[in-house]
Amino acid sequence: MKRKIISSIIILFGSILLFSCKEEVKEEKSETTERVSIDEIEEGIKVFIADQTEKNGGVFPVKDENHDLKMKLVRVHTEYLSRLGPKSHFACVDLVDESGDVYDVDFFMEGDPGAMGVTSTSVHKFNGKPYYSWKQNKEDKTWYKVAMAESNNRLLGVIEGGDEFTFYYTAQVPTLDGPAKMWIPVGESDDFQQVELISQKVPVGTQEIREENYGNKLLFIELGPENSGEEISLAYHVKRKEKGPYNAPDPDVSLYLGSTKLMPTGGQFEQIAKETLGEKINDSHLIQARALYDYVIDNMKYAKVGNYGNGDSYYACDSKTGNCTEFHSLFISLARSVGIPSRFAIGASIPSDRDEGGIDGYHCWAEFYADGKWWPVDISEANKYTALATYYFGRHPANRIELSRGRDLKLTPGPEAGPINFLAYPYLEIDGKQIKVNSKFTFSRKNEM
Numbered sequence: 057m058k059r060k061i062i063s064s065i066i067i068l069f070g071s072i073l074l075f076s077c078k079e080e081v082k083e084e085k086s087e088t089t090e091r092v093s094i095d096e097i098e099e100g101i102k103v104f105i106a107d108q109t110e111k112n113g114g115v116f117p118v119k120d121e122n123h124d125l126k127m128k129l130v131r132v133h134t135e136y137l138s139r140l141g142p143k144s145h146f147a148c149v150d151l152v153d154e155s156g157d158v159y160d161v162d163f164f165m166e167g168d169p170g171a172m173g174v175t176s177t178s179v180h181k182f183n184g185k186p187y188y189s190w191k192q193n194k195e196d197k198t199w200y201k202v203a204m205a206e207s208n209n210r211l212l213g214v215i216e217g218g219d220e221f222t223f224y225y226t227a228q229v230p231t232l233d234g235p236a237k238m239w240i241p242v243g244e245s246d247d248f249q250q251v252e253l254i255s256q257k258v259p260v261g262t263q264e265i266r267e268e269n270y271g272n273k274l275l276f277i278e279l280g281p282e283n284s285g286e287e288i289s290l291a292y293h294v295k296r297k298e299k300g301p302y303n304a305p306d307p308d309v310s311l312y313l314g315s316t317k318l319m320p321t322g323g324q325f326e327q328i329a330k331e332t333l334g335e336k337i338n339d340s341h342l343i344q345a346r347a348l349y350d351y352v353i354d355n356m357k358y359a360k361v362g363n364y365g366n367g368d369s370y371y372a373c374d375s376k377t378g379n380c381t382e383f384h385s386l387f388i389s390l391a392r393s394v395g396i397p398s399r400f401a402i403g404a405s406i407p408s409d410r411d412e413g414g415i416d417g418y419h420c421w422a423e424f425y426a427d428g429k430w431w432p433v434d435i436s437e438a439n440k441y442t443a444l445a446t447y448y449f450g451r452h453p454a455n456r457i458e459l460s461r462g463r464d465l466k467l468t469p470g471p472e473a474g475p476i477n478f479l480a481y482p483y484l485e486i487d488g489k490q491i492k493v494n495s496k497f498t499f500s501r502k503n504e505m
Contacts, residue, residue, distance in 0.1 A: 092145060092169055097137045100172035101147040101163055105129055116151060118161055122187075123179045127151035128427070130158060130449075131346045143167055148180070152342065156301030156429060156450050158183055184446035185209075209453075210408045212441045218297045219454035220502050221406055222254070226289045227482045227495035232281045238493070239467060239476065239483040240288070241460040242273040243403070249296040249458060257289045265469070269311055270462035272479070276469055288482070292457070299452040301429040312397035312425065316463040318368045318477060319385045319400070325369065326393035333394065341396045341426035345433075348390045349449055353439045356383055367400070367420075367463065367478060380436040381478070384422040387435055397425040402480045403458040404497050415497040418459075418480035421452060 109116045115126040130150040138146045147163040160181035165172045180186060188203050209216065227240070242264070243251045263276045277288070315321045330337060332351045333344055359377040367381035369389040384400055391398040402420040407413070423430045431450050438448040464475040472488040482493045 092139060092143075094137045094139075096169040097139070097145045097147060097165070097172075098132055100145070100165060100167075100169065101132055101137075101149060101174075102129075104163075104165075104172065104174055105149070115154075118151065118159065118177060118179065120178050123159075125151075125153050125159065125179075127153050127159065127161075128340070128342065130342060131350075140164075145172065150346070150446065152301075152450070156431065158446055158450055160184075160186075160446065181446065183451060184444055209444060209447065212444055213405070213408050213437065213455075214444065214447065214453040215406075215408045215455040216298050217454060218295070219406065220293075220295045221455075222500045223292045223294050223404065223406070223457050224289065224498045224500075225292070225495075226287060226498075227493050229279060229283045229286045229288065230484075230491065230493065231284045232279060232486070234281065234486070236279040236484060236486045236491075237469070237471070238275075238277040238279060238288075238485075239471070239479065240275040240277070240290075241479045242275060242290070243292055243294070243457055243459050244273055246458075247302065248299045248452075249294060251457070252293045253290060254293050255289070255291045257287065259283055259286065259288070265467060267460075267462070268466040268468070270460070270465070272460045272462065272465065274460075274467065274479070276467075294457050296454050296457065298454045299432050301431045301450055303428055304425070304430050307397045307399075307425050307430075309397060311462070312399050313392050313395065315392075317475075318366060318370075319389050319463055320369060321389055321392045324373065325389040328373070329390040329394045332390070337394070341424070342431075344394060345391060345396055345398075345424045345426060345431065346449060348387060348394075348396075349433055349435060349438075350445075351390070352383055352387050352435050353442075353445060356386065356435075356439060358383070358436055358439050380420045380434075383436040383439065384420055384433075387422055387433070391424055399423050399430075399461060400463050400478065401458050401461045402478055403456055403460075404480070406455040406457070406499050406501070408453075408455050411501040413498065415499060417497070419456065420478070420480075 105116050115128060118125040118127050128151065130152050133148040140146050143166050145165040147165065149161050149163060150158055151161055152158050159179050162178045162180045163174050164176045165174050167173050245251045258275060259277055259279065261278060265274050265276045267274060329348060333347055336344055336347050355376055357377045360379055361377060362375055363371055364378045365381055367385040369385045372378050372382035372386040388398045388400060400420065400422055402418055404415050405419040406415065421432065421434045423432050432452040434448040434452060438445040460479045463478055465479055466475050471485045473490065476483050481495050484491045484493045
């Protein structure tokens, strides 16, 4: 792309793109020329992408100085569309490549409504990280790109690539006057985490069982007064890699489109989802999922107040607050209500800014299914760190461990109270009632990052 872009960009363009396309848009006024509307700019870029996608066998080609990509549309940043001058326009678009990486692409267009042509294309960001910023030439007031130094998201809690650590899970049995039962999730290896149980201290007679629907592995422990005050501990050596979209066969719709006790579908969730999607109801599941992801980010507040932490979609919808369980339960209820398979998982997020110590409780996340892949999302973290909203749509960092998947877990032997809502901490039942267990997570990391 040329150093001098468009001489008519003036101060307006600086407010739009000085560091990213997230700045407030200030519109240039023209008294002599009928202005193109923002809706017309949006329609222009969508028509261009759709036309090029059809001509290129279902993918949109993106080429600039450093990239030659085959992409699919995720969303148009409608809030950042802008008029740069008479018949000169700017659009910022998120596109995803075949591997699931998300690219923020800047488009410059010229022309009238219905006849806009793209004059230049430039890849601005990769998974939310900018390649360049913009700077104004003081002499002629034109704008040019300035390469940004490489950076990472470690200070915002994200370790990219891979991580290796020891994860310690401990729980203390409370004072017991009679029989009790306990269920504890057991971390297992998959394509993204290698988990080795290196030590455990559990009562005699502990059994390993499997959950019926999602295949989770658990320890089932029958306890008595003799176990009062006993510490149960498990230590895992974990090697985990950053998780992105991954290929998978069509999911079981009975599990991933259905309702659970606290994560229902239909009704008000279907209504909200359809209102949020609007005309996008006819778009791909990928575009729809991004719209619902943005809805939850924009409308929820991360707050550990009230009846939070149960993953109750009704509570999340009404209070607009909660922790990670509310954020992801609401997303899943909305997504499933418009036919997007999605699922819940829980474990722990390992601190990125130190190499040992305590962990602030469990953390949960979600995945949705589109284009033959499961796409990881972490909406509560995206809400807390808005700079990472693009990263967390399609990515989970390496510094975490997954302990179980799913909701309404069906077990044999199982609790008298019925299926377990979700499982990260130990589930202790006495006389048919759940009792809180004093438990904690800690970790140590090999300092080789």
